[in-house]
Amino acid sequence: MIIMAKLFPARLHVVLASNSPRAVVFRRGPSKEVCTFLWDRKSDSVEIGQWLKGRIYERRSDLSPDGKFLLYFAMNVKWDSETRGSWTAVSKAPWLKAVELHAKGDCWEGGGLFLSKNSYWLNDRYANSNNRLITSSLVKQNKSYVPEGQFGAEDTGVYYRRLMRDGWTLLRKEQYGKWNRATIFSKELKNSWILTKVAHEQVGSPEGKGCYWDEHMLENKVSGSQFIFDDWEWADNDGDSIIWCSKGCLYRASLKSKKDLGERMLVKDFNEYKFEAIAAPY
Known part of the structure; x- marks a missing residue:
């Protein structure tokens, strides 16, 4: 590689x-x-x-x-x-x-x-x-x-x-300025966790993010634990786990605790790939 x-x-x-x-x-x-x-x-x-x-x-x-x-x-x-x-x-x-x-x-x-x-x-x-x-x-x-x-x-x-x-609830729309608006979604996960997604629609967005980009917050309704992840560009749930992407890498962590995420596990680092011509097998 x-x-x-x-x-x-x-x-x-x-x-x-x-x-x-x-x-x-x-x-x-x-x-x-x-x-x-x-x-x-x-x-x-x-x-x-x-x-x-x-x-x-x-x-x-x-x-x-x-x-x-x-x-x-x-x-x-x-x-x-x-x-x-x-x-x-x-x-x-x-x-x-x-x-x-x-x-x-x-x-x-x-x-x-x-x-x-x-x-x-x-x-x-x-x-x-x-x-x-x-x-x-x-x-x-x-x-x-x-x-x-x-x-x-x-x-x-x-x-x-x-x-x-796919199970997300649209909560509200927000306007942060003339060229930056966002739609807020939430999804209930296992063990009283709630994942909030802030979907931005921004002209002239932060460098490298494009016009559409997401931020995420994770909070627990029972313990009150709250985490803001502005570097999570995508996130969702997978059974008892939360899965997310950050800085070219894919991760997962358990949601068995109500206070904190379980051990963060790297699923795949995608940063090392370079273009190659690959033919489909059909």
Whole structure:
């Protein structure tokens, strides 16, 4: 493995399968390179998927309930190509090779959510048959589904709905200034712990974080213990554990105590990876 000299650690985001221990980790860095990984949360084994020279909008992405299919929105700015520079794809997780492919041509909307293990909602009000480049019998777009609520058309329109589908409660919205607003979510975990997620939508955000970034707080309703983690870029629960990403690394810790986290265990350090061409096995 070739170690990269980096000013900033890799950026990580994770999508979890709701009915399977499978998860997909998106690793971004440098800014125009991203790689996918398959994480088995039962064994904590991690295997590499594929790299893309471009950008995957991880907050507009989703994983099927059984963890077999990945839905993602990507851009490589090749505007004269068949995909017109951006596209939504459904692939076999953790690979990026499309089994269904929708050309986009811009970054308005894009991505979507799984409605079942093989049906999905496409976040594109203007999609038409001319945009559909690859069709598969493995999955099917639900064209009649209309999502509830008003959350915007880009990252927030998919990400916030995914959070609420997966057990997060939307608490409130806050405005920190003209260009920085946030939506606050919470999730009840094991042993009286509550995880709070502050989802920022900020223009000119802290260096390296992008326009959309999260902060987290963990508190216990019984003991009153409270911890603020502004370096946790992603966090969720996994059974009796809390799992999170920070500075290019994936961690987990037990929630058996009501006063403190259990021993912090490093699942994987993703900082040492460098782009390589990897072909999907299908």
